[in-house]
Amino acid sequence: MQKIAVLTSGGDAPGMNAAVRAVVRRGISYGMEVYGIYHGYEGLMQGQITLMDAGSVGDIIQRGGTILHSSRSEEFKTDAGQQKGIAELRRKGIEGLVVIGGDGSFRGAQKLSDKGFSTIGIPGTIDNDISGTEMTLGFDTAVNTVLEAIDKIRDTATSHERIFVVEVMGRHCGDIALWAGLSGGAESILIPEVNVEINDVTHRLLEGNKRGKKHSIIIVAEGVCPASEIAQRIKEEAGLDTRVTVLGHVQRGGSPSAFDRMLGSRLGAKAVDLLREGQSGKMVGIQRNRITEVDFADVFTIENDIDLDMYELSKTLSI
Structure with missing residues (x-):
């Protein structure tokens, strides 16, 4: 194989640039030509394909986001869009493609592979919701970003003796909430994988009050419900002064951690x-700290389970 390409697709994640850099320089070390595809699958169909050299990926390992930019493409979900993308690759003489992204990006990559174009995927998503890997690219950085916010919020929560409800990303996967909540000593963690009644949360808060605890941090994944609803229920049922912080897209940005690099x-x-x-x-x-390979078919069919032992541990330690 003499010519390969790399693209980033879907939501950006810290560490994507480190992966792009590695693809380019590893390919060059083998004597390959390596091309960068800009703006994901949309850019692929439009022929936004540029030859890269070792210098083009210099000084990017420490940068968040992706220098190749990203987008979502409805057209590429169609057979015609996929054929258009393959035609652009073959027009350049490109024989293989590396796709960095999440579940949707991998489904597009699988379609290319099924059509006979060599494609390999790298899991890049802060949600850590891809089966077949213990960690996805960007997850560690996102958790540390959330943890830094929790530490700062706890300072003001302590000063004013308030309850803070912090909403983090995670529509279908609660790993960010769980890892950051456990690391940050959150009193309650609400995740999509576990059904928790708000009454249980308020009960824990009131029990804490009886012991003289005047401030608490509650972490809620966005897939559970808006943090504002949790805060309103706590106010109504427990009469506690409650504030809301929605971290939003700040979780996607920032310089990647050493682990993600x-x-x-x-x-x-x-x-x-x-x-x-x-x-x-x-x-x-x-x-287990070893780089592995998994068929796309297994990635899509094996359920990505959350670590419920960690969840139970968080409840034990947050009394």
């Missing part, structure tokens, strides 16, 4: 290795 570098290099070996239709991931 390392992970992006390892996954990017492995993706190129697999293409060079003639493999396709696979995702590279990490299991």
Whole structure:
């Protein structure tokens, strides 16, 4: 394989640039030409494909987001859109593609592989909601961003003796809420995977008050319900002074952590290795600190379970 390309798709995640850098420089080390595709699958169909060299990915490992930019594309979900993308790749003589993104991006990558175009996926999403890997690219940085916010919010919560409800990202997966909540000592954590009654939350708050506890942090994943609803219920049922903080897209940004820089570098290099070996239709991931490969079919069919032991531990430690 002499020519490969790389694109980033879907929501951006810290560490994507580290992966792009690794793909480009690993490919060059093998004597390949490596192309960057701008604006995801939409850019692919439009032929936004540029030859990259080692210098074009210099000084990006520490940057958040993605230098290749990202977008979502409805057209690429169609057979015609996928054929258009393949035609653009073949017009450039490109033989293999690395796709960095989440579930939707991988479904597009699988379609390309099914149509005979060699494609490898790198899991890049802050939600940590991809099966077949213990960690996704960007998750560690996002958790640390949330944790920093929790630490600052606790300072003001203590000063004013208030309850703070902090809403974090995670429509279908509560990993950000769980990891940041446990690390930040949150008194209650609400995640989509576990059904928790608000009465249970208010009961814990009132029990804490009886012991002299005047401030608390509650973490809620956006997939549960808006933080404002939780705060209103607490106010009505417990009569406690409650404030809301919605962290929003600040969780996506920022310089990637050392872990995400390392992970992006390892996954990017492995993706190129697999293409060079003639493999396709696979995702590279990490299991027990070893870089692994998983068929896309397994990524889509194996359920991504949350660690309920961690959830129970958070309840024990937050009394």
